[in-house]
Amino acid sequence: MTRKSVTEDAQEVFRAIALIELGARMQVLESELSISRDRLIRLYRELRGVSPPKGMLPFSADWYMPWLPNIHASLFFNTYLFLRKEASCSHLDALTKGYKLYLEHCTRTDAEPVLDLTRAWTLVRFFEAEMLQLTPCCRCTGKFVAHKHDLQKGVVCGACQPPSRAGKTRKAAARAAVQAFAEVTHEEVIEPIIDPIEAVDAVNEVAAFQAA
Numbered sequence: 001m002t003r004k005s006v007t008e009d010a011q012e013v014f015r016a017i018a019l020i021e022l023g024a025r026m027q028v029l030e031s032e033l034s035i036s037r038d039r040l041i042r043l044y045r046e047l048r049g050v051s052p053p054k055g056m057l058p059f060s061a062d063w064y065m066p067w068l069p070n071i072h073a074s075l076f077f078n079t080y081l082f083l084r085k086e087a088s089c090s091h092l093d094a095l096t097k098g099y100k101l102y103l104e105h106c107t108r109t110d111a112e113p114v115l116d117l118t119r120a121w122t123l124v125r126f127f128e129a130e131m132l133q134l135t136p137c138c139r140c141t142g143k144f145v146a147h148k149h150d151l152q153k154g155v156v157c158g159a160c161q162p163p164s165r166a167g168k169t170r171k172a173a174a175r176a177a178v179q180a181f182a183e184v185t186h187e188e189v190i191e192p193i194i195d196p197i198e199a200v201d202a203v204n205e206v207a208a209f210q211a212a
């Protein structure tokens with residue numbers, strides 16, 4: 001086994017801290033980092049004051065399909081992809097930064113966060129395993145999370161067509177989440193990380209995900 005340098009080790013610990021503070025479960029930490037389980041548990045206890053929770057991770061892709069989780073999952077995943085492709089972030093950086101941006105915008109737009117970090121991480125895994133795909137909405141042209149072999153044409157997203165049982169507050173929350181996505185791509189992500197001129201195409205692509 002090659003030994004990590006002290007700097008590499010410190011970087012791993014900082015990554016672990018960021019993930020734990022965002023609510024990561026042990027399974028997420030163990031699969032993303034090369035820190036021993038014992039050290040991760042100690043770190044977890046130091047930061048959160050309790051032992052990490054036991055139990056299985058969520059494993060069903062169906063969780064992301066009802067309209068409100070779907071809007072939140074789509075918001076997060078579009079941000080994640082943007083950070084990966086346009087800002088050249090590593091998977092772990094895109095997960096952490098993308099999730100922070102997701103939370104920030106939920107707070108700013110008074111939308112209650114629906115996706116926790118573990119769900120966000122599992123979502124990315126489902127995409128990697130090709131169980132999910134992004135499908136364009138035929139009204140707003142935003143791309144939303146769908147099962148891999150679902151119809152790709154003539155489909156309307158949850159933000160454009162909330163179910164009638166959804167109350168005003170929930171509809172407003174859905175709009176807020178979609179609005180958040182537009183804000184993420186316009187203000188927070190593009191300017192500090194990459195040259196706005198280079199980002200024009202990317203903006204056009206992702207900014208389509210707005211309320212109709």
Ligand SMILES: [Zn+2]
Nearest residue numbers: 137140157160
């Ligand atoms: Zn739509």
